[in-house]
Amino acid sequence: MKCRHCDTALEHLFLDLGFAPPSNAYLTTNDLKAPELHFPLKLLVCDKCWLVQTEDYAKADELFDNDYAYFSSISKSWLDHSLAYFELVKERFSLNGDSHVIEVASNDGYLLKNFVAENIPCLGIEPTASTAIAAEKLGVPVIREFFGSELAQKLVAKEKLADLIIGNNVYAHVPDINDFTKGLKTILKLDGVVTLEFPHLMRLMEHTQFDTAYHEHFSYLSLTAVSSIFSSQGLRIWDVEELETHGGSLRVYGCHEDNARVNSVKVAQILEQESKNGLTDITIYREFQTRAESIKNTLISFLIEQRKREKSVAAYGAAAKGNTILNYAGIRPDLLPYVCDSAPSKQGKYMPGSHIPILSPEVLKERKPEYIIILPWNIAEEVMSEYHYVKAWGAKFVTAVPELRIIE
Numbered sequence: 001m002k003c004r005h006c007d008t009a010l011e012h013l014f015l016d017l018g019f020a021p022p023s024n025a026y027l028t029t030n031d032l033k034a035p036e037l038h039f040p041l042k043l044l045v046c047d048k049c050w051l052v053q054t055e056d057y058a059k060a061d062e063l064f065d066n067d068y069a070y071f072s073s074i075s076k077s078w079l080d081h082s083l084a085y086f087e088l089v090k091e092r093f094s095l096n097g098d099s100h101v102i103e104v105a106s107n108d109g110y111l112l113k114n115f116v117a118e119n120i121p122c123l124g125i126e127p128t129a130s131t132a133i134a135a136e137k138l139g140v141p142v143i144r145e146f147f148g149s150e151l152a153q154k155l156v157a158k159e160k161l162a163d164l165i166i167g168n169n170v171y172a173h174v175p176d177i178n179d180f181t182k183g184l185k186t187i188l189k190l191d192g193v194v195t196l197e198f199p200h201l202m203r204l205m206e207h208t209q210f211d212t213a214y215h216e217h218f219s220y221l222s223l224t225a226v227s228s229i230f231s232s233q234g235l236r237i238w239d240v241e242e243l244e245t246h247g248g249s250l251r252v253y254g255c256h257e258d259n260a261r262v263n264s265v266k267v268a269q270i271l272e273q274e275s276k277n278g279l280t281d282i283t284i285y286r287e288f289q290t291r292a293e294s295i296k297n298t299l300i301s302f303l304i305e306q307r308k309r310e311k312s313v314a315a316y317g318a319a320a321k322g323n324t325i326l327n328y329a330g331i332r333p334d335l336l337p338y339v340c341d342s343a344p345s346k347q348g349k350y351m352p353g354s355h356i357p358i359l360s361p362e363v364l365k366e367r368k369p370e371y372i373i374i375l376p377w378n379i380a381e382e383v384m385s386e387y388h389y390v391k392a393w394g395a396k397f398v399t400a401v402p403e404l405r406i407i408e
Contacts, residue, residue: 003046010044017041020327021352023214023320052220072110086114102162105170109135152183165194181233194254203248207402210292211321239264303335314369315339322375327353373398
């Protein structure tokens with residue numbers, strides 16, 4: 001296999017999680033009677049451009065179907081984050097009724113609804129029907145297609161250029177990252193800005209966040225790699241922010257390469273920090289597998305120990321992170337009987353691979369588990385706040401990444 005960005009032969013393994021189904025392919029009762037599709041889940045690193053990427057097995061249309069079950073608006077903290085972003089860019093770039101904003105992977109309208117409310121013209125691009133329908137109900141116009149250079153040319157023909165292009169947690173989901181970036185340049189006005197948010201590879205490695213690896217994430221991104229990708233398509237990163245979301249993310253600000261904007265000192269600072277942390281040396285990538293295995297083994301030992309002690313255990317959050325770690329560890333309903341999730345679209349279904357049932361959080365009050373493992377550890381504080389009442393019967397919250405932690 002060759003690098004998706006620079007075409008260098010890939011020779012270095014970063015992470016091998018065995019075989020797993022697509023992380024958002026939740027199962028119905030009838031699905032349990034049929035064979036389940038699994039793909040190898042293996043990550044490689046390019047030693048030229050330092051892009052970490054999955055091996056080519058699953059195609060995007062096999063991972064993001066019409067029943068895609070991730071709705072951004074389920075998370076209050078993400079809605080708060082999105083509103084803060086809206087207020088920031090509206091002020092910073094003087095957006096108004098004469099502007100045009102395009103969001104790629106607009107999901108259920110969680111962000112663009114703010115632009116609609118302020119009468120700022122906008123357009124969502126979202127290939128999954130279930131989330132696109134939800135966005136349209138909020139008044140967000142949506143094109144139901146995957147984004148790339150071909151769709152970008154169609155938008156140019158319709159004079160749909162953008163003053164601001166937004167891509168929140170989509171860049172990692174793109175199989176052809178060069179073509180996607182070419183599309184961004186194509187629809188960006190001469191003085192326009194593109195902002196992308198994505199989990200920062202440096203933080204992923206620092207905190208051993210291996211459970212953010214799944215087939216839907218084709219790429220794992222550093223500023224070093226993204227700068228190279230942008231440059232290859234005639235774009236330039238002129239500013240960057242470090243965010244707390246998803247365990248540590250970057251928000252990059254891009255423009256046309258020849259734009260007059262001056263680069264922020266923050267760009268050079270983060271590039272230097274990545275280099276100091278070893279992200280441009282193959283050694284640190286070779287050590288990551290052992291760290292992931294240690295976390296897996298600790299979680300398995302904890303669940304076996306609780307079963308021996310006849311302690312009841314549940315989990316919260318039927319998220320992709322959870323599916324990765326459950327499948328990698330081979331955890332099944334005998335060790336973890338059920339997962340609770342507040343998303344109605346997931347309730348009554350089963351986790352892919354592990355076949356653990358997904359139930360409403362209301363069952364916590366009925367069954368009173370003694371331990372509740374928060375699988376999406378990045379929203380642990382939000383979960384503990386919302387379900388604080390479990391403390392009444394002495395329940396303890398648990399997180400497994402970056403290390404097993406029992407929260408008293």
